[in-house]
Amino acid sequence: MIINHPLLGPRDAAEFVYLGDAALIDRPDWQAKDAAEQFHAYGYLRDNPAGTHQELWYHEQGDRSWLVVTRDTLTHEITDVQIARDVARSRGRSA
């Protein structure tokens, strides 16, 4: 597979390490009342769609950036690649 890195252009997936669902960005608040339940869902419950999936890839043999890649799990078509840090900020993770 080829991942079109937003900063570096197309790179072979062999340079990357896969993590999983981009929902892993949404780490719950440890002080929430139901923190245990939220962390349980965060840690263990995943959607496994046959189709479009937002997922985290790490450019380990590259610029060390984490990316959010939108990939079709049936065809491997990649329709969007974003810098995960930007995604995290847009999802309100700025402290």
Next chain:
Amino acid sequence: MTQINRLGGGLVNQGQTLSFTFNGKQMQGHPGDTLASALLANGQLLVGRSFKYHRPRGIFTAGSEEPNALVHLRSGAHQEPNTRATVAELFDGLTATSQNHRGSLEFDLMATTDLLAPFLSAGFYYKTFMWPRAFWEKLYEPAIRMSAGLGRLSMQEDPDTYDKGYLHCDLLVIGAGPAGLGAALAAARSGARVILADEDFAPGGRLNAETLEIDGMAGRDWAAATIAELAAMDNVRLMTRTTVYGAYDHGTYGALERCTDHLANSGGKPRQILWRIYSKRAVLAAGATERPIAFGNNDRPGIMLAGAVRTYVNRYGVTPGQRMAVFTNNDDGWRTAADLAAKGVEVCAIIDTRDAPAVCDVPGARHIRNAGVVNTVGRKALRAITLTDGQVIPCDGLAVSGGWNPNVHLTCHQRGRPEWNESISAFVPAGDLPPGMAVAGAANGALTLGAALEQGRNVANAQIEDLGFTPSRDTPPRAEDEPHTGAPVWHIAASTKRAWLDLQNDVTVKDVKQSYREGFRSVEHMKRYTTLGMATDQGKTANIPALAIMAECTGKTIPETGTTMFRPPYTPVPLGALAGRARGREFRPYRLTPSHEWAKANGATFVEVGNWLRAQWFVRPGEKGWRDSVDREALQTRQTVGICDVTTLGKIDVQGRDAAAFLNKIYANGFAKLAVGRVRYGIMLREDGICYDDGTTARMSENHYVMTTTTANAVLVYRRMEFARQCLWPDMDVHLISTTDGWAQFAVAGPNSRKLLQKVVDPDHDLSNEGFPFMACGEVTVCGGTPARLFRISFSGEMAFEIAVPARYGNAMMGVLMEAGREFNAVPYGTEALGVMRIEKGHAAGNELDGRTTAYNLGLGRMVSSAKDCIGNTLSRRPEMNLPDAVKLVGFRPVDRTKKLIAGAHFISEGKEATMANDEGWISSVAYSPTLGHSIGLGFIKSGDTRIGEVVRAVSPVHKTEMRVEIVSPHFIDPEGERLRG
């Protein structure tokens, strides 16, 4: 024997003669020949025995689709089985032997198998060798393996080398026939970066095999001129002897280049290269494969596909026989007759299944309409054919044409399904191609020359326009379209003898019908039940006729019946090529510690730790076994001082205004309040609360920490920290960079460690217990000004330091430390003594941090701060992970001190049965403690911390042993930690 079937002409250089042997027999050929063409030239029609029935077989095709002519090529360690003679390029001194027979090829002792054919029909394997069960491995399998099969391995290590490589292009053109050449030429003239790959050593495809013309030139001359033009262009990479074998994601293709297979000697260069080609667009111009018609005994040597006959006649100047017949259901077969006749070969008959007039005039040939071949005569060579009307025609060669199948294989590598094209009675690529791919020429169903040329050019132009290139306005090459109509006939129903579909796997029409009767009707089931379409040729000549037979049985159409899935590779790829350089010592890179050379010179035995080579122990004269060395190293360290290279531990430089806050998130215990100049031990949890790494982190300055990780997890910790930095806390100012390789770090441990270091560290640094207490750290200089970092940390339990110098000084530093330590009788120690001492001290390591244990299990539960958020904190508090009877890390010693504990043994209370239900825990680490003089262990047992002194059984069902062990503190030595603080 002379070349009795050599006609002359073609693309072989008859001015030069090459010698080769087949089954020890000396023969001759010419440059430009394949082994197959040379064998035919020499009149060697019988080249092998069939897979199951040991039937005599000859050469059936002239290309990579060959099912029959598989040989052992070369000899000794270089011998390669299952080489297709049809693509093996002839070289001087080539040796080939035939496969799959006992005794000689002519008198195969296994040929009696053919008489047993009634018992060996489809699925016989599954039905016959059922019982008794004990016979499966000992009797049935060896017997089957011996009688059935292909070639034999040399059983020696492959002496050749292989390589891999990476190529990039705008347009990849697969196949250098008319469509591919037209495509490559159009794209190249526009300025696009083009790779043109062709499996043949002579590009040109069918142009080399036909007598057709382009722009008034002979097709082969046009091909040669086009190739010369392409070869001269900087933006074109012409790759012959290169098979594009797979279409992968996002325009990536796999290709195998055969670099030295055509040479007598590789000259030390890689034999083959496995290329990964990154293309923006691709044109598949893979051509088409002719298909046979099934009739009785249609597998005899001398029966050949009609297009292949033209290849041998026109390209190689060889005729497969002296008196040829042609059997066809289409116009194309007629050209074979015409080309043979033009070369002066006798064509005795053209048998056309159609009731149609002659397609062309073939001097001397009888045209027999509306007829078919039902049987053939001649065991080791064809002697005659019998037609549907009963007449027998003597002949020594039969060219068969059942029409052409586009080579759609690569269009299907990403689950594309071809669609049926009624007009050519074949599957053609449908719309669901791999992204970026377009198909042109015969591969796309354009089976005539004019159409193929035009399509190649148009498809390539569309592809490169897509990429922003402007197609060139040159005059396109032109050619006529040759007659090509046909009427599908798959098998001659009047045949009563066995009619082969798959020559390689010995599958007949009857087998497919039987598969249908027994319920294996899906093509995928039929394939597996009959083995049709398996092995080296993957049924290139067999699949479609077999589908047609299955369609007849089921009463469905062929498109309704469907095809099996084509998967890579298109043609076989040797495992050696897939392995590339990754063999033996080159399987993976090695990482060497900075003191590697010193260790090598001082008796070290090395152990692989991940990619690292670490000194495991250092042998001294007189030591009889590893234990002698390890015991000495551990004892001497505890008695005086020992030195160990610990560079392999991961080192991560953490800097930033938020470095402290960040480490508080990463570590379960607090780091924000760690004073500058101090080190702290920390544990890291996964988000699920399991402990996954530990180590020390030193605060070098307000915003600068130096973290160490375990050797094994260095990469993983870094990765997870980057995840936390970028994805979880994206607005923290914190920066990470690995410095693992940058610093050579040595543990200097033992009561004399300070005294030793005082000789090495420059005197303006105070190393006294007051000036540099336990868990201190700082930047120092050594040996007169070389920068170094010093840490007062201990893994051994002794007073100990770790000293780090820039890695370039590491080897010298080891020597200096040993030299400075000479007066203290300092000892170098390896990873074994390191392990012994950490077990004696009760420190957890990888065996304890095994992905199942929590801080609570490790006895470190109180380190998990409840006052802050950190990764793993919340889930580590789940009640189920904090039960009172959870396993706890404790020490163990055998009640009978002479016994050796076994790592992995499980604990059972005394008086209870050794069952899973009574399992209370396990031993994780064991060592012989030279300090205590007996075996010791660390392990986990339920409520361990409250059971000190209790005796339990340590049971190892694997070793079939058990022993009584006493639960003790994990700190076998210096439980109060007085030594390390001294």
Next chain:
Amino acid sequence: MADFTLTATPPLAGYNRSFGSVSLKAPANLAIVSIALPLGGEAEAEKAIKSAFGIDLPEIGLFNAAQGETSMLMRLGSDLAFVLFPCETPDAEPRVAKKLKGAAYTTDQTDVWCALEISGTGSLAALERICMLDLHPDAFKVNAVARTVMEHMGAIIARTGEDTYLLLSASSSAKSFLHAIELSIENTA
């Protein structure tokens, strides 16, 4: 006067070999210091870099060479750059830190890496065997730099001339890296 002296033995010190159309050598005394741009302080850091080295911080994927090409400043990530310069003594990092005056975070990387310079007309063919990046002159121009992987080893490749590339890889696996490059040259020679 210290009783002991330390001799530096970098893993590829002194390596220099010619293979016909390709030359391979280990540059001597090449110091490397990483520069991390503080979050929110990028502009200041860039200014400090400019005044420290006399060259601009380049875009990601490029390096800038100072006058006389004694220094290279390569941008490896949005917040990470490496500065390379000749330096015999093990004080590269404090030198750079001093020049940057606290405007960026610096870490000595000299001993983390080994360096090889491959040059000559056969360089590209040799690199095709181990480098998955597109090194075509139009795609990877002079002054391009990229971090990638070669033969399972992390590597940085910079095109320093038409037919010259600087390669960096982990110093601990320097010998394996050298072997991988040598073999690629031999296989394509």
